[in-house]
Amino acid sequence: MSEHNAARIVQDVAKVWLALLGLLALTVGTALLPLGIWNTLLNALIALLKVVLIGLCYMELLRHDALPRLMAVVALFFFWSSCWGRRSASISLAASAPRHGRRLRNGHHCRKAALMPPRHPITVCLRQAKPYAKETNAGPSWQTPCRLAPPCPRSAPAPRAR
């Protein structure tokens, strides 16, 4: 009887272990894909899934009384919100950016921000290309200086009627 139970326990633990390794492979695989902002969201989601799996299956939090369960959930909530909460705030900031680009400090209008996914929501237009961009040789499109972009036709003042 105990051998049967032991075999079942081993099987259950092995299933969760394989699921965790699969999620790890998925995280690394998706991190290498050019998904823009979805990379961050997917990483957070998969990490959360892994934590839930460990909490439920390995830590057996569901078998505890209500108090430890509540404490674990509150602790994990604060832990997770400190990890990802402010990040998602920056994501929402980018999502609320105007559709036709942003106005720069020099009065020009950056149209690139409207065309590309908001991977660098704050730095795209307000900051200029960094000197180390040449060193890294990464060459993402956002490094082309937005300030040289022509003004957006919509932002230009309408010609006066004569």
Place this chain on the structure above:
Amino acid sequence: MCTKWPGRARHEPDHDRRRGPAGNGAPGDVAFLASELMFFGPLLLGWTYGRISMPDGFAWASRQTDLWLGTLNTAILLSSSAAMALAVQLSALQLKRQVGRCLLACAALGVAFFLLIKFYEWHREWAEHLFPGPDFAGPAHTGAQYFFVVYFSATFLHAIHLTIGIGVTLAMWRRVHKAMGPLPQPALHAAGLYWHFVDVVWVALFPMLYLVERTP
């Protein structure tokens, strides 16, 4: 009934499926682990601040970390967590030898993770002058140094927790090995909770330190 220990069934665990093996010690264990999370709180807050205000430097710095070694570390730690879970759940069946083996495997994987891979990774980063300081090889004033301050602090703090976890696991193995009576289930459960906590922290740290803008 068990003949060696009267009043206790040898192969029938006193494991209440609803309340768990930890009994009344569980709230204390979980409260301790919740307070342990505070160690990592300031680091995580520092990371989020840097990630938002210095995204270029953070992305550059994260690309300097070794993704494959980090992935291997994570896989090893997840495997050690599975071994620990196996030990805790098998202890309910009083399978002393199997529990001992699982605990040893867990500690061995922890040592492999920490001593071999993590030290090698730190050594490589030191050799490449990625340790924050006057010899830092990365771009200045971009937040790359700041990333590595967070990186080394977080991984070092995690390594300290892992070392404690290895010590606790080995102590539990010794206790199980020498146990004449029933296995110490509440203690095993507490050790397991601690090990899984270390695992959970690494699961959160891994994407933050290794997977920031890895797109080629």
